[in-house]
Amino acid sequence: MMKQQIVISGLGGQGVLFTTRLLAEAGVAMGADVLTSETHGMAMRGGTVMSHVKIGGFWSPLIRRGMADTGLFLAAATVSSHMNFLKEEGYAVINSPNGGDLSVDATAIARDMGSFLVTNLVLLGFAVQKGTLFCPGDVMRDVITALSPPRYRSVNTAAFDRGLTITGGPL
């Protein structure tokens, strides 16, 4: 059975919740049991936010430290806070202009595309491209299409597709 534990880390307002929902729906679309956990309330006002996604048969919605297969870091500022949730061999996909092979300057790409709000979708596409997530690109694109409000649908899928094809690493 497919099992994967993913943490999504960022600052309030960066789309951590939407990204969480996308991964959860992709899991459901693939027939898996899904559990996620989110941060709401005060912390959403620009503070450090993390959510957890667990694909496969779990009871608890939370991921313990050292147990996540993949981490999506929407802000370089939260990497130090949440890196310890990853397994030693886990993937850290980071929105940063100067990281390793799994880093990409998603903010710059989103800015290029005319909206900072799609930074999370660029990073998500990049994470799928690098094979760090349980779902293939076409499943995720369908989920993005289904969950995006009509006025953001085309820009959201375009941002995801950019992420799917972009070259990562130092620019």
Added chain:
Amino acid sequence: MGNEALGRGLVEAGCTLAASYPGTPASEILESVVRHARETDTDMHIEWSLNEKVAYEVALAHSYTGKRSVVAMKQVGLNVASDPFMRSAYLGAPGGMVVIVADDPGPHSSQTEQDSRLFALFARVPVFDPATPAEAKGMIEPAFDLSEEFEIPVMVRPTTRVCHARQNVACETPRSLGRRANFEKDTGRWVATPRFLTRLHGTLNEKIATIARDRRFYPHLMSRGNDNRRCCIIASGVACAHTCDILRDLGVWDSVDLYKVDLPFPLNEDFIADVQNRYEDILVLEETYPTVEMQLLSQRVTGRRSGNVPGEGELTPDIVEGLLRDFLDVGAAEQGAVAEPLGVPPTLCAGCPHRAAFYTIKNTFPQGIFPSDIGCYTLGMNLGAVDTCHCMGACISQGAGFYHAYAADGDDFPTVVVTIGDSTFFHAGIPALANAVFNGARIIVVILDNATTAMTGNQPTPAVGIRADGAEGQSIPIPGLVTACGVSFLRECDPYEMNTLAGHLRDADRYIRSDEGGVAVIIAEHPCIMDRTARDKQRVFTVAISDDCTGCRLCVEEFECPGLVYSDEEERAFIDDTVCIGCGLCEAVCPVGAITITGGGR
């Protein structure tokens, strides 16, 4: 989401009234009821009430007529609703009434981490404790059934990790119970003067004793140990979910008896006896108070009272893992204790009208005392303009308390500027304002009216005039309420006009110190910038910081907008254009005029 599952479960169970007041982590429950009632074409009365007490009473009377009702709130909301809650246990709820109280161990977004299960024990109301979103939904129907069987309100107590967890949950077709309102008068019960209450109390005790003997609520044996160790784990709520995953990860599933408690109060009587007889060592895992543990009446429990389980904070899976390793002698985890990093603290949004109000208040009265309240605007503490935050509506009364304390010492008293949000004002501010006026407080009350309940997801307030289901209701404007409370100094302005607001504040200060002075109220009106429609109507400037910036940090520290960032390398401030919304307010903040704004189109 757990809250969505709860909402769906309520619609499916034939509930015909839902009332709530928003509060994290409970806010999405009522929103889910609205959505699922609409999607399934189910007729319901759904309301955002002014506060939890009002919501409770509306739902209670609905149940008096034989119909099913629900009231949903966060844990501190039950403090507000405690008066009707306590008495409803005695009088009962014939139509089936479910009280959903969402607890917030941690706390993540609350002023206490109280355990509502213990509140249920105090009130003698049965309480369910779901471990997952699917379970939360699944407990709604049994909760209504139990409520109707014993004519007693029944609590369902999810925690943040259930409310804000997402899980795939099956949907069923809503039941239509087809009940017609039928209130049967019975003054001995519904009016229940003291002479009836001993009998009603006795009836309540019998109900609870009967439920405690009911085999349906005997805790489930999730996993049976294969050796003869006389030890067991008893877990409730999400702590049980963590335990299930961790026992499997450690490879010790099936090596210990694990009981899952679905009804922590009243704890099954036979279970209490069986645990006493069978087990030498018992580990109890539950949040947040030792509610199950206390009912076990056993000295052999490893738990909160023995000091093994932390007495405060969320029982995270990392903590549960440590407790399980100790209890089962599995050996310590490889990694040591990890210090919790502080992370980036929350701030008011870029362009938030509250920031303009707080900055102006602080600058106008550097020596003032600033009681504030619950909402986004608590973050005004980052600007040094919030000195206290206690509970909903407390700021006005606390402001009055400060005034009376200082005024008693002599004529010269500090300016007390109270800040309260519009939704909080409706919730508990109105009696406090009337009280402050009546009892002669001389304070300034600034109502931060952003036309929404922003912190919890922008639910409408009565002033907006939109009901929970989106229907148009009668708007109740705030100025009329203020005047009706006896306030004779009332000004209204947009806090974006910081000079105008400062002028009103100075006038208000003269007024409260004048012979006829009393409470002065200023309504600072500007829509929440999270409201896209309102924000699209707002002027957008291009903001830049020139090389004239001296690096004094005033804009970053005193104005504290996340759109302003300080570069340590270049020793000056910059605009972060990923965050800045172009409100242009910071132009007035820079002492050397280095912040410039251009444009200003909509």
